[in-house]
């Protein structure tokens with residue numbers, strides 16, 4: 527059976543198919559992650575020209591079949607191309623990481639309005655911001671964990687609820703328990719088998735990120751290179767710990783080679 531459906535979607539993966547077509551992976555509002563073919567999309571005069579590029583937000587008419595996971599795009603309107611993301615290497619890197627994470631972590635055809643809204647807001651913020659763009663990505667990672675039921679807690683001991691974040695010395699090491707999703711106070715820290723240790727200063731920054739509703743609220747927090755590296759690794763390792771399917775991002779490897 528085939529139904530004709532309309533949805534907004536982000537293009538999160540594009541590949542050539544045959545002489546002139548494209549197969550795209552979309553993160554759509556109504557169906558979550560969905561794969562579709564756009565026949566003839568690479569011909570210069572195609573109705574899909576300039577429409578199905580990476581990061582673009584589009585409105586689609588799809589012939590959606592119940593018997594296959596590859597559907598047919600019959601029409602496409604470009605809502606927003608996000609040119610400024612593609613033109614800036616740093617923004618391009620984090621936007622690629624964002625969509626690669628969604629691609630690897632999310633199952634096909636499971637609608638998730640919260641995740642679609644988060645992606646839309648995050649891409650919009652990537653587009654308009656010029657400095658500290660990493661903060662937006664970290665905010666995205668934290669909210670992504672929350673949507674999937676793995677909220678981060680950066681304030682209170684995950685076992686006894688004692689506040690740990692109010693201590694003074696920011697270089698103090700705090701044990702974080704990934705399985706409980708929170709730090710442990712000095713009395714409780716021995717319960718964790720493989721402790722993950724993090725500086726109190728980092729925990730305080732992460733707490734500001736977690737309590738911000740929108741990434742733009744924390745855009746002025748300036749992080750040095752060491753803290754940026756630590757925070758990204760910490761947030762990503764936590765998601766990998768909880769969500770199967772997430773692997774080391776290819777984008778991470780490619781950009782590491784570029785920088786080295």
Ligand SMILES: [Zn+2]
Nearest residue numbers: 683686711714
């Ligand atoms: Zn405790």
